[in-house]
Amino acid sequence: MNFQQLRYIREAVRCGFNLTDVAATLHTSQPGVSRQVRELEEELGIEIFSRAGKRLTGLTPPGAALLPYVNRLLQEADNIKRASHELQGREDGKLSIAATHSQARYALPQVVKEFRQRYPRVSLHLHQGSPKQLAEMLLCGEADIAVATEALASYEALATLPCYRWTHSIVVPPDHPLLALDRPVTLKDLAAYPLITYELGYTGRSHIDDAFASAGLPYEVVMTAMDADVIKTYVELEMGVGIVASIAVDPDRDRQLRILDAGHLFQINVTRLGLRKGQWLPKYAFAFIEMFVPTLNQVVVTQALNG
Amino acid sequence: MNFQQLRYIREAVRCGFNLTDVAATLHTSQPGVSRQVRELEEELGIEIFSRAGKRLTGLTPPGAALLPYVNRLLQEADNIKRASHELQGREDGKLSIAATHSQARYALPQVVKEFRQRYPRVSLHLHQGSPKQLAEMLLCGEADIAVATEALASYEALATLPCYRWTHSIVVPPDHPLLALDRPVTLKDLAAYPLITYELGYTGRSHIDDAFASAGLPYEVVMTAMDADVIKTYVELEMGVGIVASIAVDPDRDRQLRILDAGHLFQINVTRLGLRKGQWLPKYAFAFIEMFVPTLNQVVVTQALNG
């Protein structure tokens, strides 16, 4: 048993049991992969992959049972490599943050700025994607930290930590009838207008649907986008009433729009930080998290990482 | 980085940084060990061992920081090998139980008998030792399960689970004055006689000392032993009053002695089961535990193992 063999197993699962792809991904020859896989199976005494003739078709039951152990071992190996790099006492390295657009655009910039001043030699990578994509990035090791409001909690292998709470705001053009109301906006008021808001699965969208649904109000979303900037643009074009995260609007910067609080209409949202359980993180990653959410110090985060 | 190198590191620590011993223990040549250690250090970019000239003297700070990761990885590797053996669908294997004399002699026999009937092809190894030794056996992988009443809980890397509660009994020769009392025995009564009981660190001995100490009573332990059989033998010789675990005495079998309950005198003892955290256990090990303590099913035990 060696690391190479285990890597081949892991990659074979990721590549849909196509050893040719595995070889290509890991920059080696296909016969070599084939051989190593068989040798590992022989050494362990179990068939890991089910085969239709010569082709691999999937995992056998024992193979499936073994896979989590293989993944954990390879993760430990990775931890050793990462840890030893830091133990050289250097403050350089790489930090990959994966975030949804909203987070990357409105919540992270200040932290990123502060982080760069403190750790100028760490190269910072900011990936963007849907919450689901963020989870995938964490799981395959592409990202170290994910920040999103939805859907990170549904993976067993991920740990999530609450960062901050926020509510929605309504954005309208300057002459909109909603501004003439002498009372707080209601869901019924809103339902009378075409709405522009986030796509499903993004930035608290589900809470918006929930609110209208539980109030029994029919409503029309005429447009959806992944980010507040796009939404605001179309509100300016008078295509409808926008519902966005409060952090995404600012009376000073968005002078061509008017902002109404919607904190009383929709459920409070909690933005969460996602990490891969069991993963070792460099010191500067803990520092980043603490800069973002001061209560999440290294002790708290470590606890979450180790179950 | 490969398994061999990591094994050398682990063994070097265990062997007190003597690479000659490492080579002997792992059945290889000393220069090979030396070379592999250096190559790993070079690859990871850190000095793992501190050296006085050529001799290894200990771990460097980064080496000490890295060691836990190395140990965890090697344990994962071991888990894979053990798990794959079981996944072959065979019901054979090995189970090492480490227990104190009291447990091995009085608590385990019934379980062992039942286990052997259910898993006749599993070879069962019963090790004996002091609670401290049991902990060491668990940590170095010599034992899979430990059973003891004291001192297992004090290791970070071990998980403990309560098995059963028991109290002490007093044993005396048939004509002893304590038998003439028309009321329950008190600590003061006991303190009047020379006592024979367990050695320090064994089978609830600390609770005995605690009871006398907090009552402010001077008492004399004239003899200590690691097991109830020895204690009973010397009680028979009229050398003193014995205090032993209740499970260790039986009116039918110990006809030459008289037994008095001491449950009201000393704190209740809890016998605990010790396991190494993160260690994979074969199905039959879970079965053994459940036979011993029916409430400790696989789910409960797995939870304890994973923190």
Add this chain to the structure above:
DNA sequence: AGAACTTACGATGTACGTAACGATT
């Protein structure tokens, strides 16, 4: 016919053991 895995084979590289050397106690 093409895609995918296996077999065969030769080249390279790595690991290991023996033996000699150097340093420390």
Add this chain to the structure above:
DNA sequence: AATCGTTACGTACATCGTAAGTTCT
């Protein structure tokens, strides 16, 4: 002088890539 680690060197084994072969779609 003895112990312990390093250097040197030759052998054996493992890995890897290319090329040809086989089987399934």
